[in-house]
Amino acid sequence: MARLLIVIFGMATVTYLPRFLPMYVLTKLEIPKIVITWLCYVPVAVLAALIVPGILTVDRQIFISPANSYLIASVLAFFVAWRSKNMMLTVTVGMAIVLCLQCLP
Numbered sequence: 139m140a141r142l143l144i145v146i147f148g149m150a151t152v153t154y155l156p157r158f159l160p161m162y163v164l165t166k167l168e169i170p171k172i173v174i175t176w177l178c179y180v181p182v183a184v185l186a187a188l189i190v191p192g193i194l195t196v197d198r199q200i201f202i203s204p205a206n207s208y209l210i211a212s213v214l215a216f217f218v219a220w221r222s223k224n225m226m227l228t229v230t231v232g233m234a235i236v237l238c239l240q241c242l243p
Contacts, residue, residue, distance in 0.1 A: 207239035
């Protein structure tokens with residue numbers, strides 16, 4: 139039981155420290171405005187890096203074709219998001235399009 143508690147405490151420490159230390163150090167520094175502006179683009183870049191490979195690849199091969207239901211749904215969902223600015227509507231439309239395209243022969 140004591141060994142389990144040591145493992146849990148150790149894992150909590152190695153999980154907490156990488157989050158706490160940068161926050162602690164950065165609160166003590168004056169960050170230039172240009173860096174803050176640049177950091178605003180990081181979430182968008184990370185999201186794109188996570189989503190685009192899932193849309194454009196099948197079995198580790200690039201698959202740009204009208205048969206790619208994820209690609210068609212993402213393009214249409216992009217236009218819904220652009221026009222409506224409503225995330226729930228965008229996700230619902232994207233999921234509905236994928237469902238319809240995959241159910242059709």
